[in-house]
Every structure is written in C-alpha cells, then in structure tokens.
Amino acid sequence: MINPIALSVNIGNLELRNPILLASGTVGYGYEIAKFLDFSKVGGIITKSLSLKPRKGNKPQRIVETTAGMLNAIGLANVGVEEFILSKIPFLETLDTKIICNIAASSIDEYAECVRMLNDQKVIAAFEINISCPNVKDGGLIFGNDLSSVTKITSKLRAVTNKPLIIKLSPNVSNISDFARAAKENGADAVSAINTLVGAAFDIKTKKPKLANITGGLSGPAIKPIAIAKIFEISRKVDIPIIGIGGISNCDDLIEFLIAGASAIQLGTINFVNPFSANIILDDLNKYCIQNKINKITDLTASYKL
Amino acid sequence: MNQYFCKITSNRFITKNTFILECECPDLVNIIKPGQFCNIKVSDNLVPLLRRPFSISDVQNKNISFMISLHGKGTEILASKKEGEYLDILGPLGNGFDYTSNDFSKAIIIAGGIGIAPFPYLIKKLKVLNISFECYLGFRNNTEIINEGITKYSVATDDGSFGVNGNIIDLLKKELVYNSGYKLFACGPTPMLKAVQKFAADNNYNCEISTESAMACGFGICQGCPIESTHQDDHFMLVCKDGPVFNSRDVKL
Numbered sequence: 001m002i003n004p005i006a007l008s009v010n011i012g013n014l015e016l017r018n019p020i021l022l023a024s025g026t027v028g029y030g031y032e033i034a035k036f037l038d039f040s041k042v043g044g045i046i047t048k049s050l051s052l053k054p055r056k057g058n059k060p061q062r063i064v065e066t067t068a069g070m071l072n073a074i075g076l077a078n079v080g081v082e083e084f085i086l087s088k089i090p091f092l093e094t095l096d097t098k099i100i101c102n103i104a105a106s107s108i109d110e111y112a113e114c115v116r117m118l119n120d121q122k123v124i125a126a127f128e129i130n131i132s133c134p135n136v137k138d139g140g141l142i143f144g145n146d147l148s149s150v151t152k153i154t155s156k157l158r159a160v161t162n163k164p165l166i167i168k169l170s171p172n173v174s175n176i177s178d179f180a181r182a183a184k185e186n187g188a189d190a191v192s193a194i195n196t197l198v199g200a201a202f203d204i205k206t207k208k209p210k211l212a213n214i215t216g217g218l219s220g221p222a223i224k225p226i227a228i229a230k231i232f233e234i235s236r237k238v239d240i241p242i243i244g245i246g247g248i249s250n251c252d253d254l255i256e257f258l259i260a261g262a263s264a265i266q267l268g269t270i271n272f273v274n275p276f277s278a279n280i281i282l283d284d285l286n287k288y289c290i291q292n293k294i295n296k297i298t299d300l301t302a303s304y305k306l
Numbered sequence: 307m308n309q310y311f312c313k314i315t316s317n318r319f320i321t322k323n324t325f326i327l328e329c330e331c332p333d334l335v336n337i338i339k340p341g342q343f344c345n346i347k348v349s350d351n352l353v354p355l356l357r358r359p360f361s362i363s364d365v366q367n368k369n370i371s372f373m374i375s376l377h378g379k380g381t382e383i384l385a386s387k388k389e390g391e392y393l394d395i396l397g398p399l400g401n402g403f404d405y406t407s408n409d410f411s412k413a414i415i416i417a418g419g420i421g422i423a424p425f426p427y428l429i430k431k432l433k434v435l436n437i438s439f440e441c442y443l444g445f446r447n448n449t450e451i452i453n454e455g456i457t458k459y460s461v462a463t464d465d466g467s468f469g470v471n472g473n474i475i476d477l478l479k480k481e482l483v484y485n486s487g488y489k490l491f492a493c494g495p496t497p498m499l500k501a502v503q504k505f506a507a508d509n510n511y512n513c514e515i516s517t518e519s520a521m522a523c524g525f526g527i528c529q530g531c532p533i534e535s536t537h538q539d540d541h542f543m544l545v546c547k548d549g550p551v552f553n554s555r556d557v558k559l
Contacts, residue, residue, distance in 0.1 A: 029526040032547075035307060048529075056541050057378065063520050063530035068352040070522060074529045221352045249352075272522040273347065274397075276309065283327060 005271070005289040007282075008294040009043075009264050010242045012189025014126045014164040016043035016098055016264055018285070019297055020254070020278050023245055024049055024102035024128060024168075025074065031097055036275035041282050043264060044098030047088070049130045050118075051103075052110050054080035064201050064210040068245070069220030070229035070269060071199050073213035076104050081117050093123045104130040109152055115160045126163050129153060132170030132195035134206075144170030144195070144208040150182045158187030166243060169193040169230075171223075176230045178236035184240040191267065193234060193244040194227045220269040221247040228260045235261025235302050249277070251284035258300040310334060310395045315369055317387050320454050324420060325385050326363065326370060328371040329393050335365050337398060340405065340428035341516055341551045344372070344397030346525035348383045356522050357396065358384070358403065359546070361424040364455055373454065375420035399524045400550045403428055403491055403514055403524060406435065410489035415437040415459075416502055418474055418494025419450065424516055426455025428491065442482065444474035444498065475501050486510060496559055503554040506523075513554040519545040534558035 007018040024046040027033045039045075057077025064071045079088065092099050101124045105111040111129065118124055131153060132144030143149040150167065157165055167183040169176055171194035180191045196217025201210040227246025234242055244262030248254055248269040257265045270277045285297075296299065312329035313340030319325045334344075345357035358380045363373035374381055387393070405413060405428060413432055415425050422443060432439050441459035445451050448468035451461060462477035470477045474494070482488075490513035492502040500517045506513035519531035524546045532542030536558055537551065543549070543557070 025529070026527060032526040036309075054540060057529065057532065060532050061520055062532060063522050065354060065356050065520075065522075068355055070356060072522075072528070072530060077529050079541075203426070220355055261380065269355070272528050274309075275523070275527075276540075277524070 005286060005294065006298070007285070007289075008069040008111035009298055011126070011166070011243065011264060012164040014098065014189070018043045018282055019102070019258070019264035020282055021046060021243065021264055021266045021284075022271060022278055023266035024130065026268045026271040029084070030099070031090050033271065033275050034095070038279055039095045039097040042278050043098045044100055044125065045095070046100040046102050046128050046266065047084075047092070048078050049076050049102045049104035050078050050081055050084055050114060051076060051105055052081055052114050054078065054128060059212045061210060061212055064216070066199070066201060066220060067217065069218055069222030071201060071211060071216035071218055072196070073216035074212045075213065081114050085118070085121065089121055089123060098125040099123050100126045100128050102128045102130050102168070103207045108111050108149070108156055111153055112156050112160050114255045115157050119161045119163065124163065126166060126168040126189075127157070127161060128168050128192060129157060130195070132168055132172070144179070145173055147178055147182050150179050151186050154183050164189040164192045166192050168195055170195050171197050171226060171230050175233075177234050180234040180238040180240055180242075184238055188240065190243055190263075191234065192245055194223070194230050194246050197223055199225065203227060219247065221249055224253060231257060231262050232260045232304070249273075251281050251288055254285060255280060255288060255300065257304075258297070259304050261304070263298070263301050272279050307397065307399060308333070309375055310397070312370075312393045314387055314389055314391050314393060316389055317385070319385075321450055321452060323376045323450070324373065324452055326371050326373050326454065326556050327384055327387065327393075329370050329395075330368050330372050331395065333369040334370055334395075334397060335368060335472070336459055338362050338365065338370065339398065339402035339477050340431055341402035341424050341445075342398040342400045343524070343550060344395045345399060346372075346384070347394040348380045354380045354383070357524060359399070359521055359524050361516070362398070362427055363423045364426040364430065373420065373423040373426075373452070378383070396524060400546060401548070403516070403551050405432060405437065411438070411487035412489075412503050413437055414488050414490045414511075415439055415441040415494040416474055416478070416490055416494070417441070418444045418498040419446070420452070421492075421494030421516070422452050422456065422499070425491075429455065429457065442474060444477060444494070449510065473501070474498055475505055478505060484509065489513070490554075492554075494517070500559045503559060506554050515554050515557075516551045517545050517549050517559070519550075
C-alpha cells in the first residue's frame with residue numbers, strides 16, 4: 001500500500017489542498033472558467049482585481065502577443081466591490097475550492113475600505129493585495145515601487161482583517177526581497193511574486209505602439225526565468241511563504257518554482273491558452289511525486305542545492 | 307464550449323493568400339451556429355503562444371472548415387498543416403448571427419475581403435430555412451476575389467479590376483434595391499463595418515455586424531477584446547463573449 005502523497009500546503013492560516021492556484025485576471029470571477037475545470041482538483045482561485053468602484057478599464061487594443069508571452073493593459077476593468085458581493089459571490093460560494101480575493105486600489109484608504117467591506121464574506125479565504133498593477137495611472141505600481149507604501153498598506157490591512165493577507169509584489173524593482181521583508185514585518189502571511197513586467201511593443205509599419213495604453217504587463221513563459229530569480233532572492237533573504245507566479249505552463253515549471261523557494265504557485269497566462277491546465281498539471285504532479293518518491297510536496301519548497 | 311482534437315481532412319489555397327482548412331469534428335457540427343468562432347492552437351510550441359480565433363466558415367457532414375487569410379506566423383503555420391494532422395480547437399465561441407427571427411424578408415450579406423469567411427455557412431442555413439438572400443462583396447482587386455460557397459453575389463473592387471469600381475457602399479448604393487424589410491449581415495475590416503453601420507442607420511436597416519478583435523482566451527476571462535456599447539458607458543462589452551456579432555445600433559466602432 002502506497003501512502004497518498006501529501007499535496008496540501010499551508011500559507012499562513014490558509015490551507016490549500018494542493019499548491020496550484022489560478023492567478024487573478026485569468027479566471028474572471030470563476031464562472032467563465034468553471035466549464036473547463038474540476039475545481040475539486042484546484043488549490044484555489046484568485047478573483048479579478050477589485051476596486052471600490054467599478055472600473056471600465058482601458059480602451060482597445062488591450063492585448064498583444066510577444067515572443068513566448070503577451071502584453072496586457074486591461075486597466076483593472078472590474079465590477080467594483082458592491083456588485084461583486086451582489087452578483088459574483090453567490091456563484092463563488094458554489095465552487096469547491098479556496099477563493100482568494102484580489103484587491104487593487106488607488107489609495108491606502110481605498111484598499112482598507114475594500115477589505116473591510118469584503119471581510120465578512122465567508123467564502124473569501126484570503127486577500128491578495130495587488131500593489132503592482134502596471135496598467136493604471138492612479139495606483140498599483142506606484143505603491144509597489146515604494147517601500148514605505150508597502151509598509152503602510154500592509155499594516156493598515158492587517159488591522160482590518162484576520163484573514164490571510166498576501167501581498168502581490170512587483171518585479172519592477174531592484175531588490176524585491178526588501179518589499180517581501182516590509183510585507184512580512186507588517187503582518188502579511190505571504191507574498192505572491194511576480195506580477196507582470198512593464199513592457200511595450202511597436203508596429204514597425206505604422207510606428208505606433210501596439211497597445212492603446214502604450215505600455216502593458218508582460219506575462220507568459222517569456223518571464224519565467226525572471227520570476228525564478230526573484231522568488232529565489234526572496235526565499236534566501238526573507239522567511240515568508242512565497243506563492244510563485246510567472247509563465248508556468250506545465251508540471252516541470254511548477255516543480256522548478258517550488259525548488260526555487262515557492263510554497264504554492266499560480267497559473268496565469270496558460271489559462272488563456274489551455275483553460276483546463278490546472279487539472280492536467282495536477283495529474284502530472286501526482287505522477288512526478290510517485291516517480292521521485294516525494295511524500296510531501298512541502299519538501300520541495302526551497303530544496304535548491306547551490 | 308469544449309476542447310476538441312480534430313483530424314484535418316483537407317487544406318487548400320483558394321487564392322494566393324487565402325486557404326480553407328477543413329477538419330473532422332462531429333461533436334461541433336451539430337451545435338455550432340453561423341457567426342460563431344473557434345480558438346485554434348496553431349502549434350504545440352510557445353511561439354505563437356496564444357490561440358488564434360477564426361469564424362466557422364462552413365459545415366459539411368462531419369466536417370467544419372475555416373477560411374483563413376495569411377496574416378502572420380500563426381496563419382502561416384496553419385497554412386502548412388497537412389491532411390491527417392490534428393488541430394487543437396476550443397469552440398464553439400461567441401454568439402453567432404440572429405437569422406432565425408423571422409422579422410426580415412431577405413438577408414443582405416455584405417462582406418469585405420476575408421470578411422466573407424462566416425457566410426458560406428450562413429447561406430447554407432438560410433437556404434434550409436428558405437430565406438432569400440443576396441450578397442455584396444468587396445475586394446481590393448480581381449486577384450483577391452473569394453466566392454467559395456457564395457451564390458447570388460455582386461462584386462466591387464477598389465481598383466475596378468472586376469465588377470463595380472469602388473467600395474462596398476458604392477456597390478450597395480448602386481445595386482441594392484431598397485426594402486425596409488431587409489436585414490443586413492456584414493463582416494469585414496473595421497473601417498468597412500463603420501461605413502456599413504452608417505449606411506444601415508441612414509437607411510433604417512436592421513443590421514448585424516461581425517466584429518474582430520485581438521483576444522487571448524476567446525471566452526471572457528482575459529478581458530482583452532473590449533468593444534464600446536452605445537447603451538452603457540460604464541463598461542465595455544467583450545467581442546468574444548457578447549459578440550462577435552452585434553446589432554450595428556449597439557456598438558461604437
């Protein structure tokens with residue numbers, strides 16, 4: 001009799017049945033991807049960034065494909081917290097997986113207000129705080145690039161909620177571990193890394209930017225080595241659980257992220273290409289663990305040999 | 307909507323730049339509607355990464371076909387696919403044309419260039435329902451004319467090398483006999499759709515346009531294909547989910 005492989009991981013108080021999460025902005029509010037996935041095999045989903053009031057988002061063109069990746073400048077289009085509670089929460093309550101609610105805001109007070117309004121919703125298992133959206137002028141990245149803002153946002157939100165608090169870090173900084181440390185010291189349970197990298201693309205015929213917003217966030221396999229380096233940096237310098245994100249498209253990628261220091265991972269861009277990826281990758285992860293005689297998935301985290 | 311791995315039954319060029327890719331997909335043929343599309347993974351590699359959206363062009367027995375114009379790397383790879391290879395398809399996606407509502411006396415099909423793609427299938431369905439139709443097609447020149455699966459058509463070319471010299475609106479003004487009971491169905495480049503939208507408004511035609519947009523997922527999660535609504539200013543609609551077919555009154559192009 002083979003012992004079942006322990007795939008569950010804990011991120012602070014957040015217990016996940018397996019380390020595979022689906023990244024914010026790549027699963028909508030759950031409904032749109034539900035027809036593709038068996039959620040009972042998914043660790044959790046992170047809902048599309050919410051702001052206090054609805055946001056229309058950027059004008060087209062919002063998306064452009066690049067080599068092994070894509071740029072997006074959606075501009076945080078979302079329904080706002082009130083509508084989310086009214087029309088999105090009831091469906092999320094039917095899903096057999098952990099729901100993590102991503103918040104994006106233009107001010108520290110707005111972050112706090114969003115979390116306060118959502119805190120009583122039982123279905124929300126944790127909050128992920130987007131301090132690093134590169135696509136809006138009035139927030140996001142400016143916080144993610146400023147250590148004192150990360151300190152203020154984290155401590156303020158810690159005072160508002162007892163739910164696990166995950167700070168989503170920007171890779172567009174010199175020393176990401178400083179930001180992870182600020183998050184930890186002010187009460188965050190985990191960090192997720194990395195958000196998209198600022199990128200741009202021009203049309204060589206018209207000489208115009210391909211995105212209406214000019215710059216966008218680069219995601220997909222193209223950014224994977226950067227994510228690995230950033231996660232490794234945090235892992236070596238700060239004792240905080242890391243949720244790894246950045247171009248993961250198969251089980252080998254997932255394993256590599258765990259080895260580099262991640263406790264769990266998020267699938268992002270791959271959900272657009274193969275919306276059923278989370279289930280396939282979990283099957284492959286089980287096979288990998290059997291083949292490599294791994295009994296506990298947590299043994300892989302930060303198992304790098306230098 | 308589901309994922310299908312479909313065996314390619316034929317792949318042939320019909321003009322210098324346009325080809326028809328046909329594959330076997332018995333599950334899709336019974337559910338797909340004219341004007342809906344599929345999102346195709348053109349290769350297993352990371353480049354191109356994203357799927358490519360294409361309208362269903364025709365349905366025959368167990369087979370569906372796509373009419374595709376060479377545009378870049380993705381379409382080049384698709385053009386090189388051989389009979390017997392498999393296509394990874396997500397579909398059916400989007401809403402499709404509303405042609406069964408019985409509120410029009412004749413379907414006026416208007417296509418610009420590769421915008422003709424969804425119409426062979428629509429025409430097939432109109433024939434089954436015994437709904438009369440006529441087609442107005444615009445191309446840059448006589449080498450680009452596509453008439454595969456199209457009957458009862460007139461043509462305009464920008465350079466006058468075939469048919470009426472001018473654009474699609476010139477053709478409509480010249481040859482379409484006005485009848486307020488007609489319904490227009492248009493697909494083509496956005497500038498053409500804008501002109502058709504105005505033509506429909508000026509003449510009080512009911513008109514559906516099939517729009518195009520870059521998109522990543524094709525089913526509403528990436529939010530990459532916004533289109534402005536004429537009714538609601540606080541949010542965009544999505545081409546993939548709310549469209550790609552819209553009543554021309556409902557969108558700002």
